[in-house]
Structure formats: C-alpha cells, structure tokens
Amino acid sequence: MELVQDKVRQFQKFYDWAHSVSDERVKDWFLMQGYAPTLMITGLYLLAVYIGPKLMKDREPFQLKWALVIYNFAMVILNFHITTELLYNSTMLGYSYRCQLVDYSYDPHEMRIAKALWWFYFSKCVEMLDTIFFIMRKKNNQVSFLHVYHHATMFPIWYMGVKWVAGGQSFFGAMINSFIHVLMYTYYGVAGLGPEFQKYLWWKKYLTKLQLVQFVIGILHALQSLATGCRFPRWMHWALVFYAFTILLFFINFYYHAYVKAQRLKAEKKKKAAVVNGAGDANGYIKNGNAKPKVETKKKK
DSSP states (O other), X not given: OHHHHHHHHHHHHHHHHHHHTSOGGGTTSTXXXXXXXXXXXXXXXXXXXXXXXXXXXXXXXXXXXXXXXXHHHXXXXXXXXXXXXXXXXXXXXXXXXXXXXXXXXXXXXXXXXXXXXXXXXXXXXXXXXXHHHXXXXXXXXXXXXXXXXXXXXXXXXXXXXXXXXXXXXXXXXXXXXXXXXXXXXXHHXXXXXXXXXXXXXXXXXXXXXXXXXXXXXXXXXXXXXXXXTOOSOHHHHHHHHHHHHHHHHHHHHHHIIIIIHHHHHHHHHHHHHHHHTTOSSTTSOEETTEEXXXXXXXXXX
C-alpha cells in the first residue's frame, strides 16, 4: 500500500511540475484546465463504440441524410479556417519549416496560431461524431480498428500539443492535416447528397494517396528537425514520429486491401467470367468451362 501511495505522490509531483511549465496563454481556454475532461470524453467515445452496435442491433438504421450533409460541410469550413489561419499567420511571422521554436508571447499572430491549434484539437473531439453516425446508420463495417484508433488518439494527443507547444513546429502537421480534412469532408459531403452525385467522386483513391503522403511528410519533417538538433521539444517530435508511423502502416494496409488486392480480385473474377462465357479462346472453342475439339472441315473441290 505504501508503495502505491509513493507512486501516486511521484505522479502528482510530476503532474504539478508539467502544468507549471505549460503554456500560460491557454490555461483558461475551454478544456485546457486539466487532462481529465479530455480523457473522460475519449473514454465515453470508446464506450459508445462498444455499446452502440449492441443498442442498434434490433433497430432500423437512421438515415440522417441532411444532418450528415450539414455536418460534413461544417467540418469543411472549420478545417479550412484552421488551415488558412496557420498558413497566413506563420507566413506573416516568417516561420521556418526546418526549425521553428514556440514563441509564448502575446503577439497577435502568435495568439492566432495558438487559437487555430486549439480549434484543431477541438475538431478532433467533434470528429468523433464520424463514428457515432456510422453506428446510428448501422455501417459497422466502417468502424474499423484504424478508424477507432485514429479518433481515440488524436484528441488526447493534441491536448498535450496545445497545452505545452501551441505554436512553433506544431503548426506544420496541424496545417497539413486540416488541409487533407478539407478535401476529405468535401468528399463525404458530396457523397451524402445522393447517388446522382457519385459521378463526381472518382477521386477517392487519390484522396487516400494524399492521406498516405501527409503521414510521410510529417515523419520526414520531424526527423529532419531531430537530425539538425532543433530545440523544439524532442518528446513532441518523437511522439509525432511514432504515432504517424503507426497510422501510416494501418493506412498502407487499408490501401492494399481496398485498392490493390480488390482490383486484382476483380480482374481475376472478370478473367474467369470471360473464360466461362467463351471469351477465353479466340475461336470460341471454350464454352462453359469445357473444351470442345475443333472439327476439321474439308473444302469441296
């Protein structure tokens, strides 16, 4: 028991120290007073993932067409705001893409960057609704491990990002990710309008490729900062590298099964169907899977 109490005291001491060196500018912002609310929301999200399908098992799926359209385009606006705020203010301050330390001053542009990063953090809470909508519509096949892992980790990770490093190198990953989410939620918004809009959604495969590219860029950006000895907190860089690498592996696995393997199976199925229907032989002597011998005919003289 004494050992447990000692560990609790050590953790409390570390917790108090960590908050003593956190960003003073954000301490009174919504959800920034402590880690508990963020962890509780994440816990409720995971609980909903577990019990949601059970509650919906014997119920008809909700349609939610216009709710989804409004939600998706609202997320487009929010992510566009974050992207433009980070790009504009980092440009005005002459931010370096190689190594940019956090400026904890109350400079107007620095404050706008900090606020944009807070909105980025909060957007990860709002995005948990993606999963809730899937469950309500009984699209449980969409609630994959990758999907839940991503939504359940981004929110608590970015609490730390805003609480301690609301600026500097943090702007780059958030800016790139928000830009990708502008495209992603535009896709979802158009898809939600109905089947007649499917012809405008030919670029889904390329969207997935862009998502893969953003993780590679994020990893390389962090690694080059570590290699050059950038004095931005190293723990943040290593956390980003590790996390982005895990997400990258899951996305590569998704891309392989959704596009590479699926297209190969589709091609094999098409080839098999062609053989069965007599398209496998130039002269049509293979039909319904059975070879028919050619009959030689003599020309009349």
